[in-house]
Amino acid sequence: MLDEHDHRALGQRLDLFHLQEEAAGMVFWHPRGLMLYRLLEEHVRQRMRDEGYQEVRSPQLFSQQLWEQSGHWENFRENMFCLPEGDRHLALKPVSCPGHIHLVQRMAPSHHDLPLRLGEFGLVHRSEPSGAMHGLFRLRQFTQDDGHIFCAEEQVEAEVVHFVKSLRAFYAGFGFDHVQVAFSSRPAQRAGSDAVWDQAEAWLKSAARQAGLQFAEQPGQGAFYGPKLEFVLNDRLGRAWQCGTIQLDLVLPERFDLRYVDASGARQRPVMLHRALFGSLERFIGILLEHHGGALPAWLAPEQVVVASVGAGAAAYAERLVARLRQVGCRARADVRDESLSRKVASAHQDSVPFLAVVGGREVEGNNVRLRLRDGAQRDLAWDEAVAWLSAACQPAVAD
Numbered sequence: 530m531l532d533e534h535d536h537r538a539l540g541q542r543l544d545l546f547h548l549q550e551e552a553a554g555m556v557f558w559h560p561r562g563l564m565l566y567r568l569l570e571e572h573v574r575q576r577m578r579d580e581g582y583q584e585v586r587s588p589q590l591f592s593q594q595l596w597e598q599s600g601h602w603e604n605f606r607e608n609m610f611c612l613p614e615g616d617r618h619l620a621l622k623p624v625s626c627p628g629h630i631h632l633v634q635r636m637a638p639s640h641h642d643l644p645l646r647l648g649e650f651g652l653v654h655r656s657e658p659s660g661a662m663h664g665l666f667r668l669r670q671f672t673q674d675d676g677h678i679f680c681a682e683e684q685v686e687a688e689v690v691h692f693v694k695s696l697r698a699f700y701a702g703f704g705f706d707h708v709q710v711a712f713s714s715r716p717a718q719r720a721g722s723d724a725v726w727d728q729a730e731a732w733l734k735s736a737a738r739q740a741g742l743q744f745a746e747q748p749g750q751g752a753f754y755g756p757k758l759e760f761v762l763n764d765r766l767g768r769a770w771q772c773g774t775i776q777l778d779l780v781l782p783e784r785f786d787l788r789y790v791d792a793s794g795a796r797q798r799p800v801m802l803h804r805a806l807f808g809s810l811e812r813f814i815g816i817l818l819e820h821h822g823g824a825l826p827a828w829l830a831p832e833q834v835v836v837a838s839v840g841a842g843a844a845a846y847a848e849r850l851v852a853r854l855r856q857v858g859c860r861a862r863a864d865v866r867d868e869s870l871s872r873k874v875a876s877a878h879q880d881s882v883p884f885l886a887v888v889g890g891r892e893v894e895g896n897n898v899r900l901r902l903r904d905g906a907q908r909d910l911a912w913d914e915a916v917a918w919l920s921a922a923c924q925p926a927v928a929d
Contacts, residue, residue: 536816537664542823545561569810577674592618601627609621625673643681645678645680654670666764666770689775712733712745713750719751721755755777758775832880833882835880837864837870859919885924
């Protein structure tokens with residue numbers, strides 16, 4: 530029996546998603562859950578636009594040759610889903626970075642284009658053992674807000690500092706004020722020379738300190754191609770889960786002979802920064818559900834307003850109010866069932882709907898609306914006032 534505050538139980542109660550053995554480690558998103566998923570995706574998409582990222586999409590299936598060139602075949606193959614093709618293999622991508630490198634090669638950037646920022650909501654697959662999977666926290670198929678910054682050496686520090694500032698504001702907007710940070714250095718199984726790793730670790734540590742970060746050391750936990758800063762959130766039981774990350778990579782640009790043209794016309798090697806705010810969108814949703822006990826901020830609630838009618842004569846009024854609320858951007862639904870008000874209130878509470886608008890004969894006569902809020906507060910407002918108040922209350926209030 531799941532604890533009622535476990536994200537898997539909340540997902541069932543709120544009709545957001547489910548998991549089943551026939552597709553172990555993959556999510557069945559219900560309409561309400563997919564609404565939440567899309568809201569978060571669009572929120573990050575707008576943030577990427579504001580920060581100068583160009584959204585791209587790369588293929589799902591790549592040849593063994595590409596993964597050999599990137600180093601994933603040697604260093605990450607046990608975590609990949611592979612398909613035979615003649616005497617070679619194809620593999621579902623576990624990351625989007627090699628695809629982005631090929632895009633940059635086609636762009637043939639100059640120093641005027643740097644820093645070049647690409648972003649993708651990459652659907653990735655990783656071969657997790659059945660015993661390691663855990664709800665939305667560890668899956669075989671998940672979505673990364675995968676971003677890559679290609680920059681000159683002298684731009685690295687400013688890019689890392691900017692990312693850290695952006696990530697702090699992003700998490701604070703969701704109510705996550707306590708974020709643990711870890712610096713993960715070179716693993717035993719890695720690509721690149723010690724000299725390359727010395728340089729990468731020194732640059733990333735310097736940038737982290739410039740950003741004012743205090744971090745714990747995690748020796749040997751870096752990616753095989755570079756050191757990383759990990760931003761860790763806790764679930765309800767206090768277990769730590771990596772979400773955001775920024776990684777400094779000097780290895781893949783060399784393996785793919787990635788170049789840009791500098792001011793003198795010479796071809797130079799860029800630095801590649803791998804970054805993500807969510808890390809895994811599914812994992813972030815799980816942590817978010819547990820953090821808020823299912824009572825998501827109003828702007829993220831799949832249903833923001835339920836308009837409950839009292840008495841048959843108020844049903845049409847309720848439907849008109851819902852139509853008006855939808856016009857101003859609220860996700861609203863009318864509850865005009867032939868049920869008692871107490872049942873309708875209980876139903877809205879069960880679904881963690883932020884706002885309940887009650888309309889009966891008195892409200893119809895006076896062209897008013899009675900609002901009930903999550904904290905138990907009630908207020909009587911004129912129709913236009915109620916529409917304006919709900920419209921404002923349903924908009925994102927996330928820190929910039």
